[in-house]
Amino acid sequence: MIDLEQISMLSHTSASKIVFLVIDGLGGLPQPETGKTELESARKPNLDKLARHSVCGLTIPISSGITAGSTPGHLALFGYDPVKYSVGRGIVEALGIDIQLEHDDIAARGNFCTVDSNEVIIDRRAGRISTEENIELCKMLNKIVIDGVEITVYPVKEHRFVLILRGNGLKSDLKDSDPQQVGLCPKKIEPLSTDAGETAKLVNEFVAQARGKLQKERHANMVLLRGFSQHPNIPGMQDIYKLKPCAIAIYPMYRGLARMLGMRVLDAGNNIAEETEQLLNCYKDYDFFFIHFKNTDSRGEDGDFDAKMQAIEELDAVIPNILKLDPDVFIVAGDHSTPATLAMHSWHPVPFMLNSKWCRPDNVTEFSEPACATGGLGCFPAVDIMPLAMANALKLNKFGA
Amino acid sequence: MIDLEQISMLSHTSASKIVFLVIDGLGGLPQPETGKTELESARKPNLDKLARHSVCGLTIPISSGITAGSTPGHLALFGYDPVKYSVGRGIVEALGIDIQLEHDDIAARGNFCTVDSNEVIIDRRAGRISTEENIELCKMLNKIVIDGVEITVYPVKEHRFVLILRGNGLKSDLKDSDPQQVGLCPKKIEPLSTDAGETAKLVNEFVAQARGKLQKERHANMVLLRGFSQHPNIPGMQDIYKLKPCAIAIYPMYRGLARMLGMRVLDAGNNIAEETEQLLNCYKDYDFFFIHFKNTDSRGEDGDFDAKMQAIEELDAVIPNILKLDPDVFIVAGDHSTPATLAMHSWHPVPFMLNSKWCRPDNVTEFSEPACATGGLGCFPAVDIMPLAMANALKLNKFGA
Numbered sequence: 059m060i061d062l063e064q065i066s067m068l069s070h071t072s073a074s075k076i077v078f079l080v081i082d083g084l085g086g087l088p089q090p091e092t093g094k095t096e097l098e099s100a101r102k103p104n105l106d107k108l109a110r111h112s113v114c115g116l117t118i119p120i121s122s123g124i125t126a127g128s129t130p131g132h133l134a135l136f137g138y139d140p141v142k143y144s145v146g147r148g149i150v151e152a153l154g155i156d157i158q159l160e161h162d163d164i165a166a167r168g169n170f171c172t173v174d175s176n177e178v179i180i181d182r183r184a185g186r187i188s189t190e191e192n193i194e195l196c197k198m199l200n201k202i203v204i205d206g207v208e209i210t211v212y213p214v215k216e217h218r219f220v221l222i223l224r225g226n227g228l229k230s231d232l233k234d235s236d237p238q239q240v241g242l243c244p245k246k247i248e249p250l251s252t253d254a255g256e257t258a259k260l261v262n263e264f265v266a267q268a269r270g271k272l273q274k275e276r277h278a279n280m281v282l283l284r285g286f287s288q289h290p291n292i293p294g295m296q297d298i299y300k301l302k303p304c305a306i307a308i309y310p311m312y313r314g315l316a317r318m319l320g321m322r323v324l325d326a327g328n329n330i331a332e333e334t335e336q337l338l339n340c341y342k343d344y345d346f347f348f349i350h351f352k353n354t355d356s357r358g359e360d361g362d363f364d365a366k367m368q369a370i371e372e373l374d375a376v377i378p379n380i381l382k383l384d385p386d387v388f389i390v391a392g393d394h395s396t397p398a399t400l401a402m403h404s405w406h407p408v409p410f411m412l413n414s415k416w417c418r419p420d421n422v423t424e425f426s427e428p429a430c431a432t433g434g435l436g437c438f439p440a441v442d443i444m445p446l447a448m449a450n451a452l453k454l455n456k457f458g459a
Numbered sequence: 460m461i462d463l464e465q466i467s468m469l470s471h472t473s474a475s476k477i478v479f480l481v482i483d484g485l486g487g488l489p490q491p492e493t494g495k496t497e498l499e500s501a502r503k504p505n506l507d508k509l510a511r512h513s514v515c516g517l518t519i520p521i522s523s524g525i526t527a528g529s530t531p532g533h534l535a536l537f538g539y540d541p542v543k544y545s546v547g548r549g550i551v552e553a554l555g556i557d558i559q560l561e562h563d564d565i566a567a568r569g570n571f572c573t574v575d576s577n578e579v580i581i582d583r584r585a586g587r588i589s590t591e592e593n594i595e596l597c598k599m600l601n602k603i604v605i606d607g608v609e610i611t612v613y614p615v616k617e618h619r620f621v622l623i624l625r626g627n628g629l630k631s632d633l634k635d636s637d638p639q640q641v642g643l644c645p646k647k648i649e650p651l652s653t654d655a656g657e658t659a660k661l662v663n664e665f666v667a668q669a670r671g672k673l674q675k676e677r678h679a680n681m682v683l684l685r686g687f688s689q690h691p692n693i694p695g696m697q698d699i700y701k702l703k704p705c706a707i708a709i710y711p712m713y714r715g716l717a718r719m720l721g722m723r724v725l726d727a728g729n730n731i732a733e734e735t736e737q738l739l740n741c742y743k744d745y746d747f748f749f750i751h752f753k754n755t756d757s758r759g760e761d762g763d764f765d766a767k768m769q770a771i772e773e774l775d776a777v778i779p780n781i782l783k784l785d786p787d788v789f790i791v792a793g794d795h796s797t798p799a800t801l802a803m804h805s806w807h808p809v810p811f812m813l814n815s816k817w818c819r820p821d822n823v824t825e826f827s828e829p830a831c832a833t834g835g836l837g838c839f840p841a842v843d844i845m846p847l848a849m850a851n852a853l854k855l856n857k858f859g860a
Contacts, residue, residue, distance in 0.1 A: 085819075087817065087819055088819070088820065093820075095819070116835075116837075120461065120858055121460065121461040121843070121846065122836075122839060122840075122843035122846050122847055123843060123845075123846025123847040123848075123849060123850035123851075123855065124461055124469070124846060124850070124855070124858050125850065125855065125856075125857045125858060126857070126858055126859065127857050127858060127859035127860045128860070129859050129860055130858055130859035131859075140858075140859065141460060141461060141465070144859065145859070147860060150859075150860045151860075400817065402857075403857055404817070404850075405846075405847075405850040405855070406819050407835075427819060427835070428821055428822050428835065431821055431822075431833075431834070431835045431837070432822075432833060436837045436838070437835075437836065437837035437839065
């Protein structure tokens, strides 16, 4: 198997440009009444036309039968084996609110919770306090000062927050304090290696001070921490592919992930039309453009078949504007399927097409799940997309003599 | 790559049920006169109808071009990489006669053979003595008593037997005594590690005593031993998939293999109609049902195209009875191909279909090799079947956040 190190030895820069459009949760399932998926049901003349001049296929995000979360799904799209390169829960949460992490920072997912007078957890979510209350509580926790570490608490939604520790020699191999059930006390943070002993002490001191500051609160009188993790050691896309990559994504999680992979994260406006506008504006400055479209996934998770169909139509309308740029390689892919009938991420392979002067078109005449299943690329792993993109951009040297 | 440990972390129990029908030696090759395979030639309205509502594909049992034996073929079907999890020859023979092994037991494949007065082998199969004679000889060998080990000899067919050693600290890394050719003497059993020295002594003692007891026989006056092996350390399907699995199989080898993987082995009657009856009877008690149909393989090995076709038709007739149960996931697969034109196992990919509420049907309208080649799953490794089964049964959690 070719790995990223080998890809990096074969990669070289060139003037050619790759536009990589990710339609989040793209794949679907048939509506029982019509027997057609969201993609088959949508009116999408531009995507269909493009399919006729592209090579098509279905991508497997991680492995057959495995449903991808957003992070592993996107890692695979950018060529990173999501089983090898895993991103810890705390880091995922931090990316999700677009915190700019430094390399040794430790991130943990936090919950405000409720404990009784015996320190026993009676509500792991503190009655799902409002985000406004959360913001006020985080302000209190940000007053905590501990020698040797810089502590920042970022509010997320409702009872959730992210804790970031910054300092020298911090280690993230720590057990959760969250016992994941009521009726138990929050656990002391324990180190999983001797190296992490000092960090465990610092975190326990944070928890003790937090308890002190919160003890008069009615609901949110304690904190639970889990998923301690550090920035994974992932090589950047500039290093691997010798690209100058940028990301045009509205949602924080995808912006954070793109930044972690070395992409320049640009202003994306508020909708796909504004994202496309940004693409036109910055087209001369980069040679790889990740454009992220979220609405298909969101409407799929809502279980709203028609709304997901409309999101596809909304996306279809901007395709001609992208094609005006005549990119050397134009890819339309998805990170995973989100069928409206299931109302969640799923394991089903994801429609894919690649258009370039050098692709070998197949007999596919529309962009849909059954049509792509008969495409020239067959059913293939999503981690193969980037090598295909690079090859079609003529940015990969021959392997061996 | 996702491995079994990761699958086990994602798996959870639920009320949904998986019926997994294995048609042994399912795949075929075209009859030169008609250009159609056994499956294309058979009248099988129920399988064809099911294909129209399923997702189809072709499975690769082990690796492209590799012909699977029955054991690795079935290991792959149940998600066990047959290259990683190998089952020794002696154990395969023991499973083949449904011996209930304990964990440290050593099994070896035995032949009765003929040696001359110089102890030189002149017939490795002792003139293919009758099974009846074999049974009598095994009774004699079972009178052998050796301190520190319990010895049992089980007759198989004609000149074949299985030797089982039971005792503490036995080691199976032993060389064969069978030189695999005539004109040589049977070899002393040699240990392949220092640990196995004691076991080698015990086996050599067994061989010496066997020679003594057999020396007056006309044909079968000596034994040859090979394939010393112990129960492989294979995690059970309950542990990996959190299933409550059962097996409905008539042939001993498949029953033994199923037991080794943690399945409850049920009475299967004498034909596929009786196997189906058992399925109906036990349906409430399990959540995974392996049903094995052997005739397709047997008739394929006979080189009898028409008989294999008829076996498919016999199988087709019970499909409606299975479908009455409305299983959450119904899989029809094969462990390998056995084309009647070749009259042996072959490397050709095997037709596959999966039916569930959550499968994404494709445009396949019949269950055959060429139709399945255009299916939504494409050509894929057989070890991916179980993750797909688990996903469609909604028994697998999402990978990553």
